[in-house]
Structure formats: C-alpha cells, structure tokens
Amino acid sequence: MTGGTYLGMPAFPVAAREAVRDGVLRANLRRATHTIRDRRARAVAELADWDRLRAAGAAVKDHTLRHLDRYLLQLEEAVNAAGGTVHWAVDADEANRIVTEIVRATGEREVVKVKSMATQEIGLNEALEAAGIAAYETDLAELIVQLGHDRPSHILVPAIHRNRAEIRDIFRAEMGRWGRPAPDPLGDDPRELAEAARLHLREKFLHAKVAVSGANFMVAETGTMVVFESEGNGRMCLTLPETLISVVGIEKVVPTFRDLEIFLQTLPRSSTAERMNPYTTMWTGLGPSRGADGDGPSAFHLVLLDNGRTDTLADETGRQALRCIRCSACLNVCPVYERAGGHAYGSVYPGPIGAVLSPQLRGTDSDIDASLPFASTLCGACYEVCPVAIDIPEILVHLRERVAQGGPATRDGIRVRIRPAHGHAAERAAMRAARLLLDRPGALRAGERLLARARRLAPRRLPGPGRAWTDTRELPPVPAESFRDWWTRERGTGR
Amino acid sequence: MRVALFVTCVNDVLYPRTGIAVVRLLERLGVDVDFPAGQTCCGQPQYNTGYRHETEPLLRRTAEAFAGHEYVVTPSGSCAAMIREHYPRIGRKAEREGRGSGLADAARSLAPRVHELTEFLVDVLGVTDVGAYFPHTVTYHPSCHGLRGLGLGDRPRRLLAAVRGLRLVELPGAEECCGFGGTFAVKNPDVSTAMGTDKIASAAATGAEVLCGADNSCLAHLDGLLRRADVAPGTPHRPVPRPAPRTLHLAEILAATEEEGPLP
Amino acid sequence: MTSKDRILARIRRAVPQPPPGPDAPVAPQIPRDYLRVHGARTPRERVDLLAANLTEYRALVHRTDEDGLPLLLARLLAERGSRTVLVPPGLPPYWLSAADQTRVHDREASTPQELDRVDSVVTGCALAVAETGTVVLDGAPDQGRRRITLIPDHHVCVIRVPDQVVDSVPQALEGLDPARTLTWISGPSATSDIELDRVEGVHGPRTLEVVLVGAQ
Numbered sequence: 001m002t003g004g005t006y007l008g009m010p011a012f013p014v015a016a017r018e019a020v021r022d023g024v025l026r027a028n029l030r031r032a033t034h035t036i037r038d039r040r041a042r043a044v045a046e047l048a049d050w051d052r053l054r055a056a057g058a059a060v061k062d063h064t065l066r067h068l069d070r071y072l073l074q075l076e077e078a079v080n081a082a083g084g085t086v087h088w089a090v091d092a093d094e095a096n097r098i099v100t101e102i103v104r105a106t107g108e109r110e111v112v113k114v115k116s117m118a119t120q121e122i123g124l125n126e127a128l129e130a131a132g133i134a135a136y137e138t139d140l141a142e143l144i145v146q147l148g149h150d151r152p153s154h155i156l157v158p159a160i161h162r163n164r165a166e167i168r169d170i171f172r173a174e175m176g177r178w179g180r181p182a183p184d185p186l187g188d189d190p191r192e193l194a195e196a197a198r199l200h201l202r203e204k205f206l207h208a209k210v211a212v213s214g215a216n217f218m219v220a221e222t223g224t225m226v227v228f229e230s231e232g233n234g235r236m237c238l239t240l241p242e243t244l245i246s247v248v249g250i251e252k253v254v255p256t257f258r259d260l261e262i263f264l265q266t267l268p269r270s271s272t273a274e275r276m277n278p279y280t281t282m283w284t285g286l287g288p289s290r291g292a293d294g295d296g297p298s299a300f301h302l303v304l305l306d307n308g309r310t311d312t313l314a315d316e317t318g319r320q321a322l323r324c325i326r327c328s329a330c331l332n333v334c335p336v337y338e339r340a341g342g343h344a345y346g347s348v349y350p351g352p353i354g355a356v357l358s359p360q361l362r363g364t365d366s367d368i369d370a371s372l373p374f375a376s377t378l379c380g381a382c383y384e385v386c387p388v389a390i391d392i393p394e395i396l397v398h399l400r401e402r403v404a405q406g407g408p409a410t411r412d413g414i415r416v417r418i419r420p421a422h423g424h425a426a427e428r429a430a431m432r433a434a435r436l437l438l439d440r441p442g443a444l445r446a447g448e449r450l451l452a453r454a455r456r457l458a459p460r461r462l463p464g465p466g467r468a469w470t471d472t473r474e475l476p477p478v479p480a481e482s483f484r485d486w487w488t489r490e491r492g493t494g495r
Numbered sequence: 496m497r498v499a500l501f502v503t504c505v506n507d508v509l510y511p512r513t514g515i516a517v518v519r520l521l522e523r524l525g526v527d528v529d530f531p532a533g534q535t536c537c538g539q540p541q542y543n544t545g546y547r548h549e550t551e552p553l554l555r556r557t558a559e560a561f562a563g564h565e566y567v568v569t570p571s572g573s574c575a576a577m578i579r580e581h582y583p584r585i586g587r588k589a590e591r592e593g594r595g596s597g598l599a600d601a602a603r604s605l606a607p608r609v610h611e612l613t614e615f616l617v618d619v620l621g622v623t624d625v626g627a628y629f630p631h632t633v634t635y636h637p638s639c640h641g642l643r644g645l646g647l648g649d650r651p652r653r654l655l656a657a658v659r660g661l662r663l664v665e666l667p668g669a670e671e672c673c674g675f676g677g678t679f680a681v682k683n684p685d686v687s688t689a690m691g692t693d694k695i696a697s698a699a700a701t702g703a704e705v706l707c708g709a710d711n712s713c714l715a716h717l718d719g720l721l722r723r724a725d726v727a728p729g730t731p732h733r734p735v736p737r738p739a740p741r742t743l744h745l746a747e748i749l750a751a752t753e754e755e756g757p758l759p
Numbered sequence: 760m761t762s763k764d765r766i767l768a769r770i771r772r773a774v775p776q777p778p779p780g781p782d783a784p785v786a787p788q789i790p791r792d793y794l795r796v797h798g799a800r801t802p803r804e805r806v807d808l809l810a811a812n813l814t815e816y817r818a819l820v821h822r823t824d825e826d827g828l829p830l831l832l833a834r835l836l837a838e839r840g841s842r843t844v845l846v847p848p849g850l851p852p853y854w855l856s857a858a859d860q861t862r863v864h865d866r867e868a869s870t871p872q873e874l875d876r877v878d879s880v881v882t883g884c885a886l887a888v889a890e891t892g893t894v895v896l897d898g899a900p901d902q903g904r905r906r907i908t909l910i911p912d913h914h915v916c917v918i919r920v921p922d923q924v925v926d927s928v929p930q931a932l933e934g935l936d937p938a939r940t941l942t943w944i945s946g947p948s949a950t951s952d953i954e955l956d957r958v959e960g961v962h963g964p965r966t967l968e969v970v971l972v973g974a975q
Contacts, residue, residue: 017685026689032955052793063787069770082938088763140961141952157952164953190953194961201962206871206910222937232909232948232963239905240871250766255787257937261929262793264943268891272951275812276891279963280943287940288898294867295904296940306766314773316591335672339689375683377676377690378543379639394584400545413769424545431541435549438504438535439556448508468681472688473719476509483502483511487518487530 009346011371016340028163029338036332039273040385046275047265057262058389060254061323064220065313071220071253072304078223082285084300089247091307092122098303099124099212099245100131106243108133108210114227114237115139116214117155117326118247118305120348121361124212135212136178136204138233140197147174153342153350155328156271161341164188175200201233211237211297215248216325217263218302221256224284225302228267228277238281244297249305251313251322263325266387270327308361314410317398321356323388328353330382330392336375345372352382356395363411364403370421373399404428426465441484448482455480496620497527499564501557501609503571503711504536510711512758516750517570517612519758520627523750524620533560539577544678547585551598554582558601566619567609570746572641572710575611580644582606611641612746613650613709623653628753630660634703634740636694636717638710639672651709651745658748664701668693675716691720699739706740707748718742795929797890802921805889806971809924812892816946817959818967824975828917829857832881835915835968836860841878845907849900854917855881865907874906879913880964885941887918888931892946894918894969895931897939905942914964916944920973 009015019025044050064071076086089095103111111128113119113135125135125146137146144159145152148170152158159167168188175182175196180203182196213234217226225246227234238244254260260282268277283296291298313319331337331351342350346368347358355372364370373396382392401407404427406420420428437443455478461470469475481489498521502514518528538553557578561567569575583606586599616622635655641647655663674680674690681687695717698706706721708714721739751757760768800808810820823831836844836858844860855862863877883901884894894916896902908914918924925931935941948963959965 013683013685016683020685020689028954035955036951047794047797049793049797052790056790056793059789060787063789066774068774069767072767072770088761088766090762090765094762138962139952140950144952157955159952160955167953190950190956190958191960193953194950194958198961202875205962206875219937224937230948231950231952231961233961235905235909235942236962239909250770258929258932259789261932264928264932274816274945276888276893276943276945278816278945278947278949280941282937282941282943284938284940288938293904295898295906304766306769310766310769310773313770319773335674335690336683336686339686373545374679375686377639377672377674377679377687379672379676380643381639381670381672384643397543397545397581400543401547402545404545405548410773413765413772427544428546431544431546431549435538435541435546435552438538439552441533441535444504444507444535451508465681468684469719471684472723473680473691473716474722475719476715479509479511481511483507483514484530484532486511486515491530 009366009368011367012340012344012346012375013371015344015346016375019341019344020339024163025161025341026339028161029341032157032160033332033338036273040270040329040332043269043273043275047269053262053266054387054389057266057387058323060259060262061388062320064254065251065319065322068250068253068313071255072250074220075218075223075253078221079285079302082223083290084223084285084302087301087303089303089305089307095122095247095303095305095307096124096127099247100128100133102243102245102301103128103133103210104131106210110134110136110208111210111212112136112138112204112208112237112241113142114211114213114229114234115142115158116212116247117348118214118249119212120152122247122305122307124247138201138204138237140194140231143197143201144170147171147178151343152348154331155326155349155351161343164190164193167193171196179204205233205236205240208237208241210243210245211241213237213244213246215246215252216267217260218248218253219257219260220253222284224257224282226260227281229280230272230278232279235279235281238283239296242297243299243301245301245303247303247305249307250309267325267327270329270385270387310413311410312360315360318356318360318395320390321353321360321395323390324353324357325388327387329385329387333381333385335379335381336377340375345375352376352392353390356392356399359399363409364399364418364421370403370423373403445482445484448484451478452480452482496525496566497529498566498568498615499529499531499561501534501561501567501569501574502530503569503574505712505715506570509715510744513570513711513744513746516744516746516758517568520625520746520750521568523752524622524625526620529564531560531564537574537577539574540677542577542581542585547588550585551589554585554598555601558605561605561608565608566615567605568612568615569609570612570709570744572611572638572645572647573712575609576640576644578609579606611645611647611709613647613654614645616654617650624657625654625749627658627749627751628660629658629748629751629757631704632662632664632702633705633707633748634664634666634698634701635669636666636673636698636706636708636713637669638708638713641709642670654749655707655745659753661748664703666701667697673713673717675713677712680716687716688720691716695721695739703740705748706742707745708742709745711744714742714744796926800889800926805924805926806920806973809887809889809892810971812889813946813969816892816949818892818946818969820969820971822971822975825972828854828970828972831970832915833857833859836879839879839913839966841913843877843879845874845877845880845911847882847901847903847907850881850883851901865903871906871910874910877911879915880907880911881915881917882908883917884923886931886934887924888926888928889924890927893931894944895935896942896944897935905940908942909963912964913966913968915968915970917970917972920971
C-alpha cells in the first residue's frame with residue numbers, strides 16, 4: 001500500500017499539460033477551489049482585526065525563528081518534564097529510523113496515523129512498510145489517497161482531485177482488502193461515503209496500540225502539542241493507543257501558550273473557512289496523570305525534524321516560508337493550482353507554498369524543483385490570503401534568480417554557491433542581449449524601425465521557443481510607427 | 496503641472512496608441528507632458544525571470560531618465576509596481592552584497608514619484624470624470640499588479656463609470672489573473688492558455704463589446720487568444736460566445752471625446 | 760556530534776545571534792493590537808451568540824434552568840432511544856435523576872470496545888467560547904476521560920450560562936490550564952474531504968447536544 005514516489009518527476013510545465021487536458025480533473029478542482037475560496041473570504045471578513053492578527057502571527061513566527069535554538073531547547077525540557085521523550089532528526093532517513101525503532105520496540109506491526117504533512121514529506125509510510133509495519137491513514141482524504149494507490153494533491157484536502165463517483169469506486173474496490181469492506185450497495189453521496197469510512201476505520205481505532213501524528217503547533221514554555229482536525233480521527237489516534245509518536249518540523253514551535261490565541265483564530269478561517277474546526281486537541285507530555293488514568297498514551301515520543309528547514313532558515317529572503325501554518329488558503333486561490341492540480345508540483349507541498357518550500361527543502365537540482373519557482377504568474381493572490389503574510393511572489397522571484405543566475409545557498413548546513421542551471425543558457429543569453437539593446441535608446445529606436453518596415457512579413461507562427469506563444473495566440477500586430485517616433489515627429493526631440 | 500510620461504517598452508514598440516492616448520488625455524486635462532528620450536524598459540521581464548543583475552543597468556537608466564521630474568506617469572500597473580515595489584528591493588540587495596548604496600539611492604529617489612495613470616488621475620489630479628465619451632458596453636479586467644501590487648482598488652472602474660455613453664458591466668471573477676505573467680506565458684503555455692481562455696470566456700459572457708484593461712501586456716495575451724479561433728488542439732477551453740469583445744487599454748477609452756471621437 | 764547538536768549548530772549559523780548571547784532574556788516584539796473581543800455584548804447576547812454559532816455548525820442547542828435540567832436530559836436521552844449512558848465520576852447526581860437509562864461508570868479498565876457499546880454520554884465542560892461556538896473540555900471530574908466523549912455516538916454537554924461562557928478565543932486561553940489535556944469541540948465531527956462538501960458526523964460523536972443551563 002505505497003503512495004507514489006516523487007523521484008524523477010517531470011518538470012512542472014510537462015506535468016501541468018496533462019492536468020490541463022484532463023476535463024474531469026479541471027472540473028473537480030474548479031468546483032472545489034471556488035467553493036472554499038468564497039467561504040474563506042466570508043469567514044475572514046467576520047473579523048475586523050484580521051490584518052492585525054495576520055501581522056501578529058507573522059511576528060510570532062519571525063521572532064521564534066530568530067531564536068529557534070532557545071525555543072527548541074525550552075520545548076524539549078518542558079516535554080521531558082511532562083513525561084515525554086524528545087528525539088532530534090537531521091533528515092528524513094533519521095526520522096524514519098527513529099519512528100521505526102520506537103514501533104518495533106512495542107512489538108506492534110500496525111500503526112494508525114493522523115494526517116501529517118511532515119510524515120508524508122519524509123515518506124514514513126513507505127519506510128514503515130519496508131520494515132514490515134503497516135501504517136493506516138485515518139483522515140478520510142488520506143484514506144482515499146491510500147486506498148487509491150494515489151498521491152495527495154492538496155494540503156488540507158489531499159483527495160481534492162477525486163470526485164464522489166471516483167471515491168465510491170475506490171472504496172468498493174479496495175476497502176475489503178485492508179479491513180472491513182465497504183457497505184453493499186454503496187452510493188456516491190458524501191454522507192454515505194463518510195459512513196463507510198467510519199465503519200472501516202472504527203475497528204482500527206479500537207484496536208490500535210501505536211499512533212503516529214504530526215502537530216500544528218508546539219508550545220515551548222509548556223511543552224504543549226496542538227492538533228487541529230475535523231473528523232475525530234485525530235482524537236481517536238491521540239487518545240486511544242498506548243504509544244503516541246509525533247513527528248513535527250522544528251519550525252512549528254511557538255513561544256507561549258498565549259500565542260495560540262492568534263493561530264486559533266487565523267488557521268481555521270484560512271483553512272476550512274470555519275470559525276473553528278470541530279476538534280482541537282492540546283496535550284502536554286503524558287498529561288496531568290502521567291498516563292496513569294489510562295486516558296491517553298502511556299508513552300509519548302516527539303521527533304523534531306529538520307530535513308532542510310535549517311537550510312531554509314539560513315536564507316534571508318526564503319526563510320519567511322517557514323512561517324507557514326499549512327492552512328492551504330494559497331492553494332485555493334491560486335489560478336495556476338486550479339488548472340495544473342496538485343500532482344504537477346511533484347511534492348507533498350503543492351500550490352504556491354509548495355513552489356517556494358520544495359525547492360528550498362530539497363534544493364533546486366532536479367528538473368521539477370528547478371521548474372517550481374517559475375510555476376506562477378506572480379499574481380499575488382497567495383500573498384493576499386496568507387494568514388502569516390508570507391510574500392510568496394518575492395520568494396519565487398528570489399528562487400528564480402537562484403536557478404537562472406545561480407547564487408549562494410545552504411545545503412545540509414554548508415554554505416554553497418549554486419551554479420546557473422544549464423537549461424537556462426539560451427534564455428540567459430537572450431536576456432543579456434535584450435538588456436544590451438534596452439540600455440541604448442538609439443539601438444532600440446533602430447530596432448523599432450526595422451520591425452515596422454518588416455511588419456507586413458510578420459509570421460503567424462514563430463519557430464523555437466516563440467512557438468509556446470503562437471501555438472495558441474496571435475502575435476500583437478506591429479504598428480507602423482513606434483511611440484518614440486510619433487513623439488519625435490509630433491513634438492520634436494525628447495527633453 | 497508638468498509630468499514625464501514613462502510609456503514603457505511594450506507600449507513604445509507595440510502599442511503606441513496607448514501612449515498617444517495618455518498624452519491626449521493629460522493635455523486635455525491641462526497637464527504638460529514630457530517624454531524623456533533616455534527611457535526604455537524598467538527591467539521587469541529580466542527581474543521576474545530571475546535575472547536581477549541584468550535588471551540593474553535598466554534600473555539605473557530609468558532612474559536617470561526621470562531624474563528631476565516631480566511626477567512620472569505610466570499607463571502600466573505592472574511597470575509602476577516594478578519601480579515602486581521591486582526597485583527598492585533590488586537596491587537593498589545590492590547594498591547587502593557590498594556593492595554600495597548607488598542603486599538603492601536611485602531606487603529610493605524614483606519610486607515615490609512614479610504614478611500609475613489611474614492613480615495619477617484620481618489621487619493627484621483629483622478627477623474621475625475626464626470628459627470622455629465612449630458609447631459602448633465595456634467590461635474591465637484589473638491586472639494583478641495594479642490590483643494587488645499597487646492597490647488601485649476601484650479607481651479604474653470609477654473613471655470608466657464617469658465616461659459618457661459607456662455602459663460598464665462587471666466581469667465575473669475579475670480579480671483572477673489572466674494567465675499572462677510575463678515569461679510565464681511561454682514557460683507554462685498550457686496553464687497560461689487555460690487561464691486566458693477562461694478569462695476571455697468570462698468577458699464574452701458579459702456581452703461587452705470591449706474588454707478593457709490597464710496593462711497592455713495582459714491585453715496582448717488576451718487579444719492573441721481572442722484573435723486565434725483555433726485554440727491549440729487538446730487544450731480544453733470554454734467556447735467563446737460570438738461576437739467576442741475586442742481588447743482596449745483604458746487610456747484609449749478615457750482619451751476619446753464626443754468632439755474628437757476615438758483615436759484615429 | 761549528536762543530531763541535536765548538529766541541528767542547533769545549523770540554526771545558530773543560519774540566524775545571526777543576538778548580541779547578548781543565548782542566555783539573555785528574549786523580549787518578543789509581537790504587536791498584540793488585535794482585538795481581545797469582537798464587539799461588546801451583554802451576558803445574554805453572549806449566550807445567544809454561542810447558541811447561534813453552535814447551531815450553525817449543526818450542534819443541537821437546548822435551554823433550561825437548574826430545575827428543568829433533569830427532565831430535559833431525561834427527554835434528550837429518551838428521544839435518542841438510548842438504553843445506556845456514560846457518566847463521568849464527578850457529574851452532579853441530580854442531573855440524571857430523572858433519566859431511567861442504565862448508568863455506565865467510566866473505569867480505568869474500560870476498554871474502547873466496551874465504551875463503543877454505550878449509547879450516550881453526558882458531561883459538563885470547562886468553558887465555552889461564544890464567538891466561535893466552541894465547548895472546551897479539560898478532563899475535570901464532571902467531564903471525565905477524553906475517550907468517553909469520543910467513542911459514544913451521542914454527546915450531551917451541559918454549559919452553565921452565562922458563567923461558563925466567554926466571548927473570545929483570547930479570553931478562553933486565559934481561563935485554561937495547559938498542563939491539563941484540552942479538547943476544543945465546535946459542533947459534531949465533520950469532514951469536507953469529498954468535493955469540499957461539508958458532511959457532519961465521521962469518527963467522533965455524530966450528534967452533539969448542548970444544554971445551556973441558567974436563569975431563563
């Protein structure tokens with residue numbers, strides 16, 4: 001039961017072409033993103049102080065990132081004091097190894113999982129499977145993805161690319177292979193499908209001994225972990241099993257319990273467009289009874305994950321991406337995401353935030369990562385809705401520069417100089433030539449006159465890279481006279 | 496009042512009518528217009544594609560060309576946003592890279608003097624009725640850099656609403672990007688085309704004769720799609736109702752009067 | 760070098776350290792000019808808003824006074840057709856004095872399977888938040904262990920109004936102890952995972968009934 005792998009993903013434009021031509025996918029995405037977009041706007045408009053909450057959220061995150069070492073140490077101390085155990089993982093392999101060893105030590109062969117971006121990022125399910133341990137996703141959308149041998153395409157709604165009929169077919173075909181089969185007959189009403197998931201997962205929850213989660217926030221001063229969810233699968237996983245393992249990116253820490261007052265207001269409204277999501281659980285280590293009352297796990301492990309985050313932190317422009325609280329508002333408003341779908345981004349982090357996170361967490365060496373910074377029109381809709389004010393267009397342009405021109409970056413903790421990407425050599429030459437022309441108004445004027453004389457010869461279709469324009473669009477007609485020449489003719493020379 | 500026109504390279508080379516319209520409009524409103532000949536391109540295509548170093552000479556040139564002008568007016572939201580938002584950023588980066596404060600100073604000096612046309616009309620001149628006459632049904636697409644970068648708000652629509660004879664119809668999903676995005680249009684042609692096709696379909700569905708915008712680069716993309724009947728095979732698109740609208744820069748509408756008519 | 764040391768060293772290289780050194784107190788510069796409360800309300804308006812917001816997210820809201828509470832709870836359990844009801848250790852006995860369902864007392868040894876066979880659960884709460892339509896449980900004796908409000912399909916939660924109702928999220932956090940395990944509940948469980956269409960009732964209790972108890 002493995003998810004797909006992201007290795008060897010084609011560059012974004014190639015992957016997006018398939019998605020753009022898939023009419024069912026386009027319709028699914030359009031309906032879903034437009035629905036949530038409007039609802040988010042209404043939920044946000046309810047709060048007169050939204051901009052101030054947004055600024056405060058960004059400030060808390062920036063402050064924490066500036067003192068991340070101190071807050072992680074404080075967090076570790078508080079979690080230990082509350083009966084938990086803290087582990088540190090430099091990369092995905094180390095995190096997977098730690099989790100696998102903890103599960104092995106319990107003697108269990110199965111774990112239940114709460115939806116977690118961090119564990120998807122490190123490919124935990126695949127690592128556990130390789131160790132003979134089955135990981136069951138319990139979030140409805142994750143279940144759809146897992147049963148469908150598919151990949152998630154959205155942060156909040158990983159199965160957003162599937163419509164109800166497709167989901168019904170997946171449930172019918174696959175549920176029986178992994179546990180309780182889907183009821184027969186099964187319709188495609190979302191209510192019926194949710195009921196099928198309830199029945200299928202119930203026995204897993206009631207028997208599970210080990211659970212794996214992520215966390216939306218960790219509070220340094222108290223050691224409190226926070227998980228936002230809707231379905232109750234999170235509560236099941238966080239409450240019933242004996243051992244709980246939370247894998248959390250180091251950037252998820254906030255200094256104080258009070259800081260949650262900001263994010264408890266901004267995250268649900270940005271994410272599910274609700275005033276508050278149905279369930280939020282906050283736990284501190286093993287709780288006040290130290291696990292003695294059988295309510296909640298008797299062992300709690302927190303795995304703090306770096307996996308490229310400190311490299312991202314080292315970049316002055318790019319580090320603001322670490323403010324992200326994974327609400328997915330940027331995906332829902334992105335016109336590129338709406339048409340290309342999540343899979344084209346070749347990462348568990350799709351959409352605008354993925355386009356700035358993946359090339360920072362993974363580097364820009366692969367085709368897909370080098371193409372992601374260009375997968376945007378820089379329209380700015382993502383920045384406008386971001387509840388922690390990440391200037392995604394600014395980071396995109398910054399990363400474009402890293403790909404096109406090269407420049408300094410940090411990889412695995414070491415400062416390196418990225419060389420300009422080979423694929424951009426022709427473009428680099430063209431940009432230079434254009435700049436040389438544009439830096440001399442006389443040359444520009446001569447060029448304009450040449451163009452005007454040849455205007456009747458303008459082709460409808462361009463060869464080479466110009467084809468990308470003329471395959472679907474006419475070229476603008478060339479005027480008989482440039483503005484510059486008109487001005488000179490009418491008004492004499494410029495001042 | 497004297498202003499310097501920053502016509503932008505796209506308008507200079509491909510859309511001189513827009514520049515001529517701005518001159519006619521401003522002069523009608525009693526403003527003297529200069530055209531500093533040293534201007535070329537603000538460097539946005541280079542910068543947004545990742546070539547910051549190629550942008551720097553153009554920043555310097557643009558700043559020099561408009562030195563001494565109290566008001567610089569440009570009929571392009573995205574070029575205005577480039578100068579106001581990104582020039583200072585480019586300057587700061589050069590400073591941090593230890594290359595002195597020259598670029599930063601140039602950027603800081605120019606940025607606050609640059610006004611997008613509708614901002615200049617509404618905020619500086621304080622007019623919304625510019626005395627224009629344009630007896631057509633018009634829908635307006637607010638380009639992203641003007642809408643979100645500069646925060647132009649309803650200024651363009653207020654100007655259009657005051658034009659005599661003009662019937663303004665709202666464009667559904669107006670705030671959504673048209674898919675041009677500079678080099679995005681050729682780096683991601685399929686997504687770009689899909690976005691543009693949706694935009695022109697929305698515009699056509701309004702029944703408007705004219706799809707108006709304030710950025711000719713976005714309009715070039717939409718116009719190119721409108722004039723190409725045979726959208727690429729295999730690219731799903733909503734059929735565009737006929738007759739499809741034609742694209743027109745806002746300045747050309749505002750420049751048209753009952754006495755003089757539209758531009759020749 | 761341990762992974763912990765490596766990560767901390769990378770962080771310290773990545774961000775310029777503040778001059779006084781890592782042990783100096785950190786004074787966060789967080790602009791907290793956002794609102795503590797969104798609008799001024801009388802206690803009555805606060806309770807009404809809570810009720811409206813809970814209702815919008817498909818919780819069933821009932822109102823009664825102290826005297827009417829036993830009969831109301833008995834009616835809700837009867838209408839549901841419940842035969843068994845879970846009782847937290849510190850639930851005021853008179854709450855269920857009129858109900859004839861079999862009481863199931865939560866014990867440490869109760870297995871999830873046993874809890875799964877109980878029809879309903881009745882609890883109090885730590886506090887409720889009007890602006891978001893949220894009930895917060897903190898495991899106090901009138902609420903019991905987390906699992907008893909999770910596994911049964913029918914949760915009846917009693918809120919004393921207006922005393923237990925705060926306006927806003929910031930006020931709620933002030934009144935809560937992070938050392939206790941906290942469960943924030945805003946309506947019954949729900950999912951929007953299928954076409955972003957909201958469906959109430961997945962794994963948690965599919966029916967949440969809230970009883971507002973106070974002078975009417």
